[in-house]
Amino acid sequence: VRTLLKRLLDHEISRREFGQSMLALGFSAATVRAALGSAGQAAADSDGTEFVGTGGEVLAECLRAAGVRYVFNSNSTGQGPFYDALAARPDLDLIVALDEGQATAMAEGYQLASGSTAILSLPSIGMPNAMSNLYNAWKDRSSIAVFSDGQSSRVGGRDGFQQLDDWLQPTETITKWRWQVEHPERIGEFARRAIKIAGTPPGGPVYVRLPKDILGATDLRQAIYPQASFTVSLDMQPKPEVIERAARLLLAAKSPLINAGGEVTRSGARGDLVELAELLSIPVAQGHSVYGDFPFGHPLFAGFSVGGAPRGLREADLYLNLGGDMPDAANFGLPVPDAAAIVDVRVEFDKLASLYPTDLPVAAGVRETIRAVIDAVNGMATKSRLESIRAGRLEQSRAANEAAAERRRQRNAATWNDSPMSTDRVLYEADRALEPDAIIVPETTGRNAYSTMDFGQGRKTVIGPTTGFALGWGLGAALGVKIARPDHQVVAVLGDGALLFGQLEGLWTAARYAIPILIVVLNNRSYDSERQALFMTSPVAKANQDRWKDMACYLGDPAIDFVRIAQGFGIEGTTVSRPDDLAAAIARAGAATRAGQPYLIDAIVARTGGGAESTWHPDISIAKRRTRKV
């Protein structure tokens, strides 16, 4: 029977011949029918299921075959056949954003929180709008399959309505792959390939353009394959000899330091990293990453490699980089000292040894490598040796973290009760009232949240800010995170400057689909970080601080009322200026989100640093320049 089944599946015999052979072997007709049914399903799984329909329907069927539930979208007439297909397929949910940039941020937030490739459906003419957040997704290595419509290929190349000679070229540097489908019978092929390429680590956006006549083609006959048949498993095991050497280096090191990057979280290795760090009491620094890849509240947390120096970096004799970029001045990081041996582990292997001469490059999966190193260390060292290596390191790291927290408390004491409030006070009060396992999605420059809120093991987690740092990301990303993780409290912590970067229309999506996130606006009525940077690097300010003028950063005239804006979208909110009012505001926010509604807190916080007191801005009034008052 097995031989017959194989020959049937290999198309060596027909179903009729299979049935006749089975009957000849003495099986009943019912058994033959059952066997043919099972064989038919197996054949469909390997050969695909035939489908007849429009181009839009073929695309929708491919998404179904990939297990897609959500399609993030900004509307256009060219997507009509796809919309019609979705209308008949209620298992595919269309999440509409009012702007392509926000749709893209939502898709990325969904990808970051779910780990699945996000599907983004856009108008071709909206691609320029999408590109800022596509750039962010590229920098974050987030898997997004972008499908757009386009003007009919029959009239292309004439600089006509919404035409460019090449719509793909502008996306070239921020996508892994891009293609325009020229033949409708190949829609399925390119849809599958887009999802496959986007989702193969390291991830990234891909872009497939489906002109109107392609998407609207009818009576297409195409095989729909399960996407799993095209999924590439990157279970990249490191070589045993490499692991042995890495383990020996770790055991011999007196002052090792681990740098954790985004591949840690993407490979599901956060817990494994904690286990490795605790095995030898190795301090862990957070590298350049869109995630928090190590619990910031852990006593072995050593600080950040970007924008400063993690504790122990300059004394390190072994630097173990796990799945992130090496520290570099280009990312505001202090370099690894010459004396340190470097072990660099990446699945994005073309980044290995690209900046530093590297003692041990490891092209392998981060999780697989960590597990193998743990096993090797346990195999090489006795318990007493491990205890001897650990001795003192954990206590030293814990004491340093407690001292840093105390320095921060002392620093904050002077402004703790101020109004406008200190950012740390706002986040401290929020932390006390939020769910212990809330997901924080920040789009702020400072790291106040990381040191003020509880990001201990098994506690809050952070997604963001994007490593691309193109503003206009955080609200959309938070909505995408909540869609992916509806049973977690999700909090967007946004600077006012960030929220004003084309994100306000995201409030409509939050209200339309009842996405109950809490939005905390840290409103200092300024591009505060930018002003500080401009101030401290200006020769004018250096020569005479009073002569320096804030040309472009002050946002307080007019002062923006975010609560009234939110109310315009049907979202409730409250403005808080005094620390004593924070707890009540956050309680109201919690009640709203529990009831299924988003909520916005407009927290008025102080500007800080050079030029903070200035409210001056260029006095330009076009109205006053009129000679005719119309």
Added chain:
Amino acid sequence: VRRNGGRAAVFLAATLVAVAASGDPLATGGRIFGEACASCHGTGASGLAGYRGSLDDFRRILSGQVDRMPDFYGTFSDEEIAALYAYVRTPAR
């Protein structure tokens, strides 16, 4: 020694590295400034050259006691902080 060549091509401090070994505090300060400060504060005239605060204030800034400044507490030795302070006190280069 192994990595000096590679790093010289990478870090903004590259031009300062060659003189750092001389023991000259200004050279040491310049090297540290290039590695730790220049990516935010810029170099030369647009850097911190001519800084007028006290050494105590300078230590406080390096300890993350000023908003948005990274916490460099414990990163540099007293001698290195003094060298860095001397470097940023010098007139614009």
